Amino acid sequence: MTNDKTEPIRSHRPFRQPHRLAMATLAPRAFAFLHTFGLTVWIAVAEGSTWTLILPGLFLLAWPALAYLHAARARNSKRAEFRNLLFDSLLFGIWCGVLDFYVLATITIGLACLMNNMVVGGLRRMLAALALFACGGLGWSLLTGFEVRPYVSPGLDLYQGAGAVLYFLAIAQVMYGQNRQLGRSIIEIKFKNRVFQALLDLGVVANRASNIDTLLEDSLQHLRANFPEYGFAVFLQERQRPDVTRYAAAVGMHLSQEDEENLQHLLATPPIQPKQTLKLRRTADNAQLYATPMANRLSLYDGWLVVHAPRLDVSLERMLTLFVDQLAAATENKLLNLELTRTAERDGLTGLYNRGYFEDALQSSIQGKSHPPGLDFAVLMMDVDGLKEVNDQHGHIAGDQLICAVAERLDKHCRSSDILARYGGDEFVVLFPSSDLSAAERLANEISRHLEGEQCTLVTAQGHQVTLRLRLSLGSASSTETQAQEVLALADERMYDNKSQRRRERAAG
Secondary structure, eight states, X not given: OOOOOOOOOOOXXXXXXXXHHHHHHHXXXXXXXXXXXXXXXXXXXXXXXXXXXXXXXXXXXXXXXXXXHHHHHSSSXXXXXXXXXXXXXXXXXXXXXXXXXXXXXXXXXXXXXHHHXXXXXXXXXXXXXXXXXXXXXXXXXXXXXXXXXXXXXXXXXXXXXXXXXXXXXXXXXXXXXXXHHHHXXXXXXXXXXXXXXXXXXXXXXXXXXXXXXXXXXXXXXXXXXXXXXXXXXXXXXXXXXXXXXXXXXXXXXXXXXXXXXXXXXXXXXXXXXXXXXXXXXXXTTSOEEEEEEOTTTOSSXXXXXXXXXXXXXXXXXXXXXXXXXXXXHHHHHHHHHHHHHHHHHBOTTTOSBOHHHHHHHHHHHHHHHHSTTOOOEEEEEEEETTHHHHHHHHOHHHHHHHHHHHHHHHXXXXXXXXXXXXXXXXXXXXXXXXXXXXXXXXXXXXXXXXXXXXXXXXXXXXXXXXXXXXXXXXXXXXXXXXXXXXXXXXXXHHHHHHHHHHHHHHHHO
């Protein structure tokens, strides 16, 4: 029976670039300890102690590398570097004791330790560094005896003074670099906050838009408000017809004929890299046009977001990609919503509004009549005469063609404010919001003049052509004549009276 012991697996923390504080203090620390080692060698040679000081002083040369390795392997390199700075104070305090408190060195080295810790940790850390520096020096003195070396030679004073000046200048340079980096970081953070806020608000703007044109226009206006230094334009075209621009909007920029030709070429030529931002020609104001494609971001369209900017930097390039993604997502959602809305509101055969949409609009008009200022409305009902005969004799395909032909002609005579709907199989209805009976009578007269008796050619399922004349029975009513709830019923009653009268006339003829 064997007794195998598995050795514990030791996790070796990998070397990695430590916190920027450790990187910033590496060079000044190496200079300070190298300079102190030179100071030690000078005193050792001047006093003849030589190797008794130089050999221990070699640790001064090793410590900067050990400190860097400690920070690189630590889980929290920033905290490790804070400990390194405190250990610097302790080590320098001990070494000042080793050098018998050479006055100029003790003062300059002590000030450097205090300054380093105060810069990174404030007064509290400076006091901790002072305590460690004093403990190091006094602790060494307790072991070896307390002595003070006020002076060695003019040359050493010059060496120490020059080294102190260079060290303080090096620390100043480090602080300057850190401040510059901090300033750039603040600017970048502010820019990212602007981008984040713009993207957040862009979703709200997109949700409020009623159609694609409004969505693009409002979105670019919003981007322009958040980034007034840039101009924006967007171009979309159907993927099946890349030579035709379907939607376009521009804010804060004017494109020349040459620019538009370049964009047309871009729209017709998808980029090799789907998200690559391209640089176009410079404009008259010496700014640059940049185009970011919407390729593979939309299901039915392709397009470009064009930005007029002084220059393209990394932040702007990332911003363009985010804006394109957000705008493409908003456009795709709006297209889907519009399609769903159209499907819910429109008749599948004719493309006109369906009965449900009409009844909702009629209810709104009824409520508008019952509340101040009491807006009137009118309704025109229409029935296609002879649809049953067409279906019976020529089939429902021909009957559907008749319905579509009537719908197409009615739509041409209606105004944009009129609500034309297919109410039933062969019935159509028009709602005239905020109008009286004259609006319905006007349309009825136009239908009588232009549609009544017009020839219509139908094609049967067998491919035969059938020509017949359009005939419609009409009936209108208004809220000025009856109660708002009774307007539709009155118009329907008048339409059937008109149908009955026409039948009697045909029978008599």
